[in-house]
Amino acid sequence: MADNDDNGVVCANPDCRVSQDGKCVEGFELNTCPHYGHLSDAVDDEEIVTEASDVNAVIGLPAADTLTPEQVARLLRAGETRIIAIIGPSDAGKTSLIASLYDLFQEGSVAGIDFARSRSLHAFERACHDARAASRRRIPHINRTPRGEVRFYHIDVGGGAAGDVLSVLLGDRAGEEYRGAADDTTVVTTFPEIRRADSLTLLVDGERLLDTGARHNLRHEITMILQALIDGGGVKTGQPLALVLTKIDAVQVSPESERAEADFRDLRMNLERLFGAVFPRIESFRVAASPKTNAVARGTGVPDLLTFWLEARSVPATSRSTSPAFARAFARLRPVDELEIDI
Amino acid sequence: MNARSIVIIGLPESGKTTFLAALWHLITERDIATALRFHTLKDGDATHLNEIAARWRDAKVQDRTAIGGNRLVSMNLKDANDTPVRVTFPDVAGEAYRRMWEDRDCEPEIVEILQAGGVLLFIHADAITPPRWVIDEVAQARALGLEVPDGEDIAWHPRLTPTQVQLVELLQLLRSEPLDIGPRKLAIMLSAWDKAEGERLAPGAYIEAKLPLLAQYLRRGADAWIYRIYGLSAQGGDYDRIDPAAPRLPGAEALRCLDRPSTRIRLVEEGPPTHDLTEPLAWLME
Numbered sequence: 069m070a071d072n073d074d075n076g077v078v079c080a081n082p083d084c085r086v087s088q089d090g091k092c093v094e095g096f097e098l099n100t101c102p103h104y105g106h107l108s109d110a111v112d113d114e115e116i117v118t119e120a121s122d123v124n125a126v127i128g129l130p131a132a133d134t135l136t137p138e139q140v141a142r143l144l145r146a147g148e149t150r151i152i153a154i155i156g157p158s159d160a161g162k163t164s165l166i167a168s169l170y171d172l173f174q175e176g177s178v179a180g181i182d183f184a185r186s187r188s189l190h191a192f193e194r195a196c197h198d199a200r201a202a203s204r205r206r207i208p209h210i211n212r213t214p215r216g217e218v219r220f221y222h223i224d225v226g227g228g229a230a231g232d233v234l235s236v237l238l239g240d241r242a243g244e245e246y247r248g249a250a251d252d253t254t255v256v257t258t259f260p261e262i263r264r265a266d267s268l269t270l271l272v273d274g275e276r277l278l279d280t281g282a283r284h285n286l287r288h289e290i291t292m293i294l295q296a297l298i299d300g301g302g303v304k305t306g307q308p309l310a311l312v313l314t315k316i317d318a319v320q321v322s323p324e325s326e327r328a329e330a331d332f333r334d335l336r337m338n339l340e341r342l343f344g345a346v347f348p349r350i351e352s353f354r355v356a357a358s359p360k361t362n363a364v365a366r367g368t369g370v371p372d373l374l375t376f377w378l379e380a381r382s383v384p385a386t387s388r389s390t391s392p393a394f395a396r397a398f399a400r401l402r403p404v405d406e407l408e409i410d411i
Numbered sequence: 412m413n414a415r416s417i418v419i420i421g422l423p424e425s426g427k428t429t430f431l432a433a434l435w436h437l438i439t440e441r442d443i444a445t446a447l448r449f450h451t452l453k454d455g456d457a458t459h460l461n462e463i464a465a466r467w468r469d470a471k472v473q474d475r476t477a478i479g480g481n482r483l484v485s486m487n488l489k490d491a492n493d494t495p496v497r498v499t500f501p502d503v504a505g506e507a508y509r510r511m512w513e514d515r516d517c518e519p520e521i522v523e524i525l526q527a528g529g530v531l532l533f534i535h536a537d538a539i540t541p542p543r544w545v546i547d548e549v550a551q552a553r554a555l556g557l558e559v560p561d562g563e564d565i566a567w568h569p570r571l572t573p574t575q576v577q578l579v580e581l582l583q584l585l586r587s588e589p590l591d592i593g594p595r596k597l598a599i600m601l602s603a604w605d606k607a608e609g610e611r612l613a614p615g616a617y618i619e620a621k622l623p624l625l626a627q628y629l630r631r632g633a634d635a636w637i638y639r640i641y642g643l644s645a646q647g648g649d650y651d652r653i654d655p656a657a658p659r660l661p662g663a664e665a666l667r668c669l670d671r672p673s674t675r676i677r678l679v680e681e682g683p684p685t686h687d688l689t690e691p692l693a694w695l696m697e
Contacts, residue, residue: 126516130587132580174542174573176623183624184631189580190569197567201543204562208545226631233633362550 132190134219137260140237143222149235151220152377153261155297156271157289158243161314161357165271166221166238167195168357169374172367173223179371180228181378187222195221199358208358215242218261229378236377239265247289249296256300267308267380268347269373270294272335274315277328287335294339298346308380309347310373311336317359317368351376413496415696418525420585421533422577423505426602426645430533431484431502432467433645433676434688435460438486443673443686446693450487450495459502460484468672470663472650481507481520490693498692499527511584512577513569522589529596529695530585534578536607536642539621542573575622586634594635598691604642604679614642614679639680641691647675 135143143149154162170192173183186192199208221238239261249256262268272290276282297303313332319325336352344350353376355369421427435457438449459482463473482502490496501524511517517525552559565571582597584590601607601614612620618640619626629638647669648662666675676686 125519127519127522127589129511129515129517129584129590131515171542171544173627174575174624177627182627182631184628184633185583186579189572189576189583193569193572193576194567196542197571198564199545200571201545201548202565202571203545203567204565205545206549206559224631224633226633233631359546362546366544366546 130187132186132188134188134191134240135222135237137218137220140220143235143237147233147235148231149237150266150377150381151237151239151261151264152267152269153239153259153265154269154271155246155262155293156243156314157247157273157286157293160243160271160273161355162240162243162271163195164199164357165269165312165314165355165370165373166240167192167199168355168367168370169238170221170223171196171199172370177227179375181225181230181374182227183223184226184233185224188220191219191221192223207360215244218259220261225374225378229375234378246293246297249300249302250289250292253296253300256297256302259297259300259302262297262302263304265307267310267377268303269310269312269377271312271314272332274313274319274328277313277331278319278322278324280324283328283331287331287338290335291338291342294343298343303346305346306348307346308349308351308376309339310351310353310376310380311339312353312355312369312373314355314357315359316354317356317361317364321363349380413494414499415496416499416527417692417695418527418530418585419500419502419533420508420525420530420581421505421535422508422574422581424538425505425533425535426600426643427505427533428463428473428502429467429645430531430600430602430643430688431460431500432463432473434692435464435486436467437673437676437686437688438488439464440671440673442671445687445689447488447490447496447498447689450489453487455485455487455497460486466653467646470646470650470667471653473653481518481524483524488689490696496696498696501527508581509570509577512572512580525585525590526592529598531691531695532578532582532597532599533602534574534599534622535603536601536617536621537603539574541575541621573624575624578622578625579628582628582634582636586636594637596695597636597638598695599638599640600643600691601641602643602645604677605644605646605648607642613681614640617642639691639694642677642679643688644675644677645688647677 140151154165156162169178170186172178197203198205218239218241221240223236223238224233225236226233241259241261245255245259249259256262270290270293273286276286311332313319313329319328322328332352336350339347340350353369353373355367355373356364357367357370359366359368419427419430437443437445438447441449466473481504483499484502485497485499487495487497503521503524507517507521549559585595599614599618601617604614607617610617610620618629628634629636647666649660650666651657651660651663666672669675673686676688677684678686678688678690680690
């Protein structure tokens with residue numbers, strides 16, 4: 069191109085010197101040459117690439133979605149964290165609970181604890197949307213978590229039980245996968261959020277507990293999920309466990325309210341009896357994360373649960389250091405990759 | 412001459428250009444004692460500033476087509492010690508900040524602009540979209556005996572996010588790669604303060620009440636902002652549309668009747684109100 073356009077005369081044939089000698093290298097008259105007056109293909113491509121790269125010359129900013137286990141591993145190195153595994157069958161209210169905590173911060177501190185920062189603001193907003201007026205719904209709704217890898221919602225909090233600052237990572241996974249662990253415990257090894265959790269939160273769907281038939285299956289499912297997590301090697305002995313009765317707005321107005329509450333108490337006693345050695349600390353909570361009427365305040369019970377999440381820490385199962393105790397500090401240095409970030 | 416840059420950010424129509432217009436008038440009119448003072452027009456192009464200040468003096472709203480695009484404007488000022496200082500401000504359309512929230516990217520020139528020094532964050536005090544919930548709205552409608560209309564569900568879009576969430580994210584992004592340059596000073600300007608004063612809240616308390624998520628974020632200091640909060644009425648009231656056929660509003664006419672346009676400006680922090688718009692700038696540059 070540079071060879072043939074010195075005088076502003078161009079030819080698509082890069083071998084042509086028409087701008088210098090006025091002759092077509094292929095012997096055509098200039099007005100009949102198919103290449104004369106056109107840019108070469110090579111040049112066209114180059115210019116298109118340049119234009120395209122100009123158009124695309126934007127700089128990406130950090131996403132604001134849920135975090136992957138790899139991203140969580142990096143956060144673990146940065147400061148004090150609490151990983152919370154929220155477990156339960158489908159529709160038990162896992163995402164509602166996460167969205168509800170975030171929505172409480174929209175109106176102010178929660179149990180004396182402030183919102184400090186979040187890397188998941190898009191994800192939180194998406195989770196909250198169908199309970200917000202902007203969705204134009206008449207009844208609040210929260211979408212079911214799709215099957216796939218566990219997703220972590222991130223929020224930094226400070227003040228009160230959180231101390232100066234604490235990163236909270238709320239693990240959300242499709243309920244079918246937890247339920248499926250009772251059929252095949254080998255899948256538990258693919259649940260990093262359980263193994264690394266500082267506490268487990270097991271949701272008991274209050275609406276299902278109201279149903280005469282479903283209540284038996286629900287209690288059985290809950291028990292079998294815990295059994296599968298233990299047998300599959302997912303849990304560590306000593307992990308604090310929150311047992312949460314959800315949708316208490318529905319429970320409170322039901323004629324079966326007392327029976328459902330009694331079932332919930334029985335379930336807790338049964339879990340203590342069966343798994344007390346693995347979970348020495350089991351606490352009960354009752355929440356209305358996203359009530360369908362205003363008979364119960366939005367987020368009822370969630371502040372208590374947040375306080376539990378911040379205070380409860382599992383005892384590390386193994387020592388982090390397996391290196392020989394060298395006297396010299398230099399000899400104790402290890403590459404970052406060797407650090408135990410087991411998520 | 413010392414050169415300093417100040418980042419002006421805010422969502423669309425948050426009062427950024429009106430601030431620059433009022434500031435340029437105040438600086439060049441020299442009828443009010445200010446922390447930063449006029450120095451010279453030399454070595455600068457004041458065309459854009461002169462245009463927007465003229466519209467401001469005429470009590471006309473800033474024409475959004477005229478203020479579209481990204482501009483850098485500079486003012487040659489003197490500080491309290493008579494030291495000349497050239498202050499550069501970006502006049503970036505609010506859409507660029509909306510894009511940062513929604514599309515998670517920005518143009519390289521915006522990145523460069525945002526990596527300058529202290530930050531002036533504009534929030535339109537009378538245009539805050541709070542979070543609202545289905546059950547609250549349904550309960551309210553029923554309490555008023557209104558029928559709750561059946562409508563089509565609306566899918567989530569980042570633009571539907573409450574104002575406070577977008578503002579928190581904007582500040583978080585300034586403290587994240589690739590925009591982060593370390594802890595910075597932040598002057599929060601609650602614009603259209605004349606419309607918020609009926610609430611009888613100081614600017615800090617107004618943020619607590621109307622933007623509690625932002626208040627918590629600032630209070631916790633996870634991003635180490637050194638901040639002050641101001642209430643700013645840079646217009647003094649509603650201005651007329653720029654369209655020549657637009658009706659002349661009585662309020663705008665009353666503002667035009669003031670003999671000294673600089674006195675339309677009211678800046679409130681903790682003490683008594685002042686007309687000195689340069690005070691936050693002087694603080695940012697300390």
